[in-house]
Amino acid sequence: MNVREKGNSRRTVVHPSKDIIGLEGNDLAGKKIVLCITGSVAAYKAIDLARLLMRYGADVHPVMSEMVASTLLTPDMMKWTTGNHVVTKLTGNLEHIFLADYNMSDLILVYPCTANTIGKVANGIDDTPVTSILSVALGSRISIMIAPAMHKSMYSNPFIKENICRLKNQGIEFLEPLISEGKAKVARSDQVLNSILNKFKETRRNGVLLLAGKNVLVTAGSTIEYIDPIRLITNLSSGKMGNAIAEEAAKRGANVTIVCGHTTYDAFSSLTHNVIKVNTSDEMYNTVMSELSSKKYDIVILAAAVADFKLEEKKFTKKIDSRKDKLLLPLSSTKKIIDKVKQTSKTNTLLVAFKAEYRVSNSYIVNRAYEKLKECNGDLIVANDVGREGSEISSDNNEVFIVDRQKKVIHLPLQNKRDIARKLLDIIEKYLDNKGIKDNNSIN
DSSP, rough: EEEEEEEEEEEEOOOGGGGGGTTSSSTTTTOEEEEEEEOGGGGGGHHHHEEEEEEETTTEEEEEOOHHHHHOOOOOHHHHSSSOOBSSSSSOOHHHHHHHHSSSSSEEEEEEEOOHHHHHHHHHOOHHHHHHHHHHHHHOOOEEEEEOEEEHHHHHHHHHHHHHHHHHHTOEEEOOOOOEEEEEOOHHHHHHHHHHHHHHHTEEETEEEETTTOOOEESBOOOOOOOSSOOOOOOOOOSSHHHHHHHHHHHOOOEEEEEEOBOOOOGGGOSSSSSOOOOSHHHHHHHHHHHHHSHHHHHEEOOOEEEEEESSSOOOOOOOTTTTSSOOOOOEOOOOOGGGGHHHHOOOOOEEHHHHHOOHHHHHHHHHHHHHHHHHHHHHEEEEEESTTTOHHHHHHEEEEEEEEEEEEEEEEEEEEHHHHHHHHHHHHHHHEEEEOOOOOOOO
């Protein structure tokens, strides 16, 4: 960083354009936002948006494709706008890693975004600085917002709609365009600002991370019970919900430990907190009890799908002959982790349970969940129906009913599991503030 001497004093010199940072508020103070600009004629609007974000405290880093930089908006203009280096091509400095690798930025914002860029990202193509940064950000789980801009007919194209849907299913948030004059016009700067402010106010109050310093234990994935060395009993849980909760809690400043069974994908390498891998229900039970008895946890969230039954006797030591006409396997129930949390915990732990049902009514889901909540002396329970279209086991989406001790219910309709995780953490934070939750749904 450059310095300027004056008399006997030295002061740090920043780009003069950064003098506006924080003039309107500090809601985005400390936030590093990567502003990606693609080849739409609305590219010029990125200037006003960048300045607006800066006035609320953000540090904005522009990225432009070479085509945009040569025809629609000059790099010098964006350098003046933000006071930061403008990326127009990838070099040996690995700009895409510097901006979008794990924890390198707080948000990747594409404004405006063309149908071409949407299609490339949805199909794993990264041949521009913008698409390369988005490719890295999807892997590192940095939040992404996209503001489309194109002709109305293009926006109505079923293939483009499908690409948008695919990206939404990966947790990317879309800022809907304004349909006017035959065009899908990019969202206004003030609308984008409000969306970003709402996104970040979920994790901070008065600039302080709401879960900072809190110890959170999360379970995720499925457990297995061996029949013989190669056969087992398990379920189809993906671990996506538990992983999303762990990631969100970490973003809010919590010290997260995740006890992870088997998952359909490995996303836990992106987490900076403690990951403990287990196989069987006994291993998960013993691990959770050990954690609770040796460490004070403020919040325990049991999102794992633990096997309910196992062999009464030990597993067969050799592969069972497949030529048998019949095989009877006596099963016994496994230990219920949830029933022991409050007894074992070293502190007044807030316990969040999960319960899955299959093709039942809303009222049945809520009533069964409430019974389970009372049995385990929990504080909140998250219930869902894995037989409903769109929220089947292993899908990226979920529909849940969150029930508290007073049988107040919050219904979260079908949406991405990362969005469910954010809203669940919002409710947990209100509980920590002794505010409880507000019933928002009548269950029939």
